[in-house]
Amino acid sequence: MSKRVLIIDDDQIIVKYLSVALSEHGYEPLSANDCSGGLQQIEETRPDLIVLDVMMPGKSGFVMIKQLKTDDRFKDIPVLMLSGISGVLDEWEGHQGETEESPYDAMRETLKKKIDEMREEGMLSPEMFLEKPIKSDPFISKVRELIGS
Amino acid sequence: MAGRSKLVWKLSAVVIAILTVAIALSGYLNSLVYEHHAQESARISLRFNTDSINKGIGQLMMNRDINGIQRLVADIARNDTVYRDLRLVSHLEGHYGEVVASRSGTSNQETLVEEDRRCAVCHEGEETKGAGEGTADTGIDRLPEGRVLTVMAPILYEDRCVECHGEVGENESPDRAILGFLSADYSLDQLDVLIAEHRAKTLATVLASLLLGVIALRIMFKWLLDRPISRLIEGTKRIAASEFEFRFDQNRDDEIGILEESFNTMTATIQANQRELVQAQRFVAIGQAVTGIQHAIKNMLGVLTGGAYLVSVGAAKNNRERIEEGNAMVEEGIDRITAFSHNMLNYAKEWKPELEEVDLNDLVATICESNRQAAASRGVALRPELPDGLPAVVCDPRLIHMAATDILVNAIDACTWKDYEEDESPEVVLRNALDDDGHFFILEIRDNGSGMNEEVRKRIFLPFFTTRKAQGTGLGLALTARIINVHGGRISVESEPDRGAVFRIDLPIRGPRDNREVRDVQAGSHH
Numbered sequence: 001m002s003k004r005v006l007i008i009d010d011d012q013i014i015v016k017y018l019s020v021a022l023s024e025h026g027y028e029p030l031s032a033n034d035c036s037g038g039l040q041q042i043e044e045t046r047p048d049l050i051v052l053d054v055m056m057p058g059k060s061g062f063v064m065i066k067q068l069k070t071d072d073r074f075k076d077i078p079v080l081m082l083s084g085i086s087g088v089l090d091e092w093e094g095h096q097g098e099t100e101e102s103p104y105d106a107m108r109e110t111l112k113k114k115i116d117e118m119r120e121e122g123m124l125s126p127e128m129f130l131e132k133p134i135k136s137d138p139f140i141s142k143v144r145e146l147i148g149s
Numbered sequence: 150m151a152g153r154s155k156l157v158w159k160l161s162a163v164v165i166a167i168l169t170v171a172i173a174l175s176g177y178l179n180s181l182v183y184e185h186h187a188q189e190s191a192r193i194s195l196r197f198n199t200d201s202i203n204k205g206i207g208q209l210m211m212n213r214d215i216n217g218i219q220r221l222v223a224d225i226a227r228n229d230t231v232y233r234d235l236r237l238v239s240h241l242e243g244h245y246g247e248v249v250a251s252r253s254g255t256s257n258q259e260t261l262v263e264e265d266r267r268c269a270v271c272h273e274g275e276e277t278k279g280a281g282e283g284t285a286d287t288g289i290d291r292l293p294e295g296r297v298l299t300v301m302a303p304i305l306y307e308d309r310c311v312e313c314h315g316e317v318g319e320n321e322s323p324d325r326a327i328l329g330f331l332s333a334d335y336s337l338d339q340l341d342v343l344i345a346e347h348r349a350k351t352l353a354t355v356l357a358s359l360l361l362g363v364i365a366l367r368i369m370f371k372w373l374l375d376r377p378i379s380r381l382i383e384g385t386k387r388i389a390a391s392e393f394e395f396r397f398d399q400n401r402d403d404e405i406g407i408l409e410e411s412f413n414t415m416t417a418t419i420q421a422n423q424r425e426l427v428q429a430q431r432f433v434a435i436g437q438a439v440t441g442i443q444h445a446i447k448n449m450l451g452v453l454t455g456g457a458y459l460v461s462v463g464a465a466k467n468n469r470e471r472i473e474e475g476n477a478m479v480e481e482g483i484d485r486i487t488a489f490s491h492n493m494l495n496y497a498k499e500w501k502p503e504l505e506e507v508d509l510n511d512l513v514a515t516i517c518e519s520n521r522q523a524a525a526s527r528g529v530a531l532r533p534e535l536p537d538g539l540p541a542v543v544c545d546p547r548l549i550h551m552a553a554t555d556i557l558v559n560a561i562d563a564c565t566w567k568d569y570e571e572d573e574s575p576e577v578v579l580r581n582a583l584d585d586d587g588h589f590f591i592l593e594i595r596d597n598g599s600g601m602n603e604e605v606r607k608r609i610f611l612p613f614f615t616t617r618k619a620q621g622t623g624l625g626l627a628l629t630a631r632i633i634n635v636h637g638g639r640i641s642v643e644s645e646p647d648r649g650a651v652f653r654i655d656l657p658i659r660g661p662r663d664n665r666e667v668r669d670v671q672a673g674s675h676h
Contacts, residue, residue, distance in 0.1 A: 011448075011618040013478055017455030020471070024462055036568045057616050058566025058599035084444065084618070110604050133451040136458050 441613020543660030563598030637661030
């Protein structure tokens with residue numbers, strides 16, 4: 001049976017794109033447009049992997065992760081986070097981020113802090129992140145890395 | 150205190166005080182000196198006058214003409230404006246103080262007693278003065294009728310007197326050296342009149358000098374200090390109000406001129422720094438914009454990438470549906486890029502409001518009506534709260550319509566992103582009000598949707614900032630903020646995650662002071 005991958009993103013296009021990529025590689029794609037829709041799906045179908053966008057209107061992806069990781073039923077489901085803000089992982093990957101002043105840069109700092117916090121609590125790890133723009137090949141490799149084929 | 154220099158007034162007060170004291174003092178001293186001299190002159194000449202009369206009397210005495218003496222004295226004494234009193238008094242033993250001749254002509258049996266003030270002229274206490282020297286002595290008394298100079302001119306024993314009056318013995322008291330004396334009381338009225346006139350003139354001169362002095366002082370201070378200081382203050386106020394092009398005219402060579410020069414240098418530096426700062430801010434803004442644009446481009450790139458991928462998969466697997474889906478995605482991507490480009494241009498152009506008096510209750514009501522259906526179809530209720538009696542506002546109705554609609558649409562969207570509890574239902578309230586001072590009109594749009602965390606709330610008005618990828622270029626609220634800015638108003642937002650948001654617009658009722666945009670390089674006004 002194909003492994004089920006749930007994609008949660010408010011952008012329909014991304015959802016479509018990743019869904020097609022997943023089906024092409026033998027996964028069963030599921031999707032939701034927001035966190036509550038996503039939760040519903042998780043409860044109903046229990047996916048093998050959750051792909052989650054960090055920045056969404058309403059609840060952000062982090063809030064969702066916290067919810068999942070503190071719920072015994074779901075805390076073991078692997079999560080892949082799609083980040084639209086570049087450079088979040090730079091420290092982990094040993095790169096030097098470029099310091100431009102932009103609202104996103106300040107958010108990057110906050111994100112890093114949040115990530116650190118959640119890392120402390122064992123909720124996150126670097127392999128859980130993928131930066132946009134998403135290309136199908138790196139995406140599928142990542143999925144494979146996390147849950148196999 | 151407009152137009153008045155406290156410093157100059159203090160200075161003036163001090164100088165005027167000193168001037169007053171100096172002038173008054175000199176006037177007073179002048180008066181004193183004059184009076185003294187006038188009096189002394191009078192004393193001297195009246196003494197001389199009395200001596201002269203004595204000589205006449207002496208001559209008549211040699212002629213044993215007592216009647217003649219009495220007539221002479223009476224004659225002279227008749228001039229009662231000068232002579233208050235005139236009498237020839239005996240100083241002979243046994244006849245001390247007897248009046249021999251007086252105004253009334255004959256001896257009138259009057260006798261002076263020792264306590265009489267006239268005796269005091271020579272007989273002061275224990276001392277007796279002047280007897281042997283033959284000089285008349287004087288005293289000044291103030292009598293009810295006026296001031297009087299009393300001259301006591303003694304008639305001294307001479308050799309020629311022995312024939313009738315006998316010898317003065319060697320051991321006799323010095324009193325005996327005097328046969329008698331002429332006692333003259335001269336009226337000092339005329340002198341006093343002169344003195345009074347002099348005093349009046351002095352006073353008038355003092356006052357006139359003071360007045361002239363004060364006027365001259367004021368004019369001088371005004372010219373030398375008041376005006377330049379006022380100009381200095383005006384100039385610095387303008388600089389303080391950020392008018393950095395202002396320069397002082399450099400046409401003084403005194404300390405104020407130096408001050409003005411320094412200010413000019415300082416202002417030029419500030420101006421240059423200001424330009425640099427504005428430049429730097431522009432660069433920062435451009436940097437931010439570039440990052441924001443890059444962000445949006447990444448998003449649109451994602452769409453095109455997705456479309457291309459689907460097309461290639463479809464082509465490889467001969468799956469027509471895939472190809473069509475992919476193509477649709479590519480077109481969507483093109484649409485997004487087109488819309489983005491359009492929005493950018495729209496945002497970047499200059500927005501000059503066409504002002505008119507607008508009833509904002511009408512405007513908000515219209516917006517509610519236009520959006521009611523769409524909102525309802527997404528489960529969101531719109532509730533306008535538009536009280537009566539609010540004044541019209543000078544603004545551009547089209548622009549305000551655009552701004553308010555943008556906020557409303559966001560609010561409706563926010564409601565669709567939240568999971569509502571049983572007791573709450575999605576609602577957007579549009580409330581109009583007047584602020585406490587009556588200068589600003591308040592438009593408030595409150596929703597109970599998903600709200601924003603502080604990170605997002607802080608940045609919500611910045612251009613290209615958005616939490617949404619599919620719709621929204623991040624320019625909507627930035628443009629709204631610019632529109633409000635151009636109207637001289639303020640926009641702000643309060644929000645907490647899951648507790649909705651309140652957008653508040655303050656518009657000046659009388660419209661913007663000028664149509665320039667407030668010099669704020671970033672689009673946001675006050676956050």
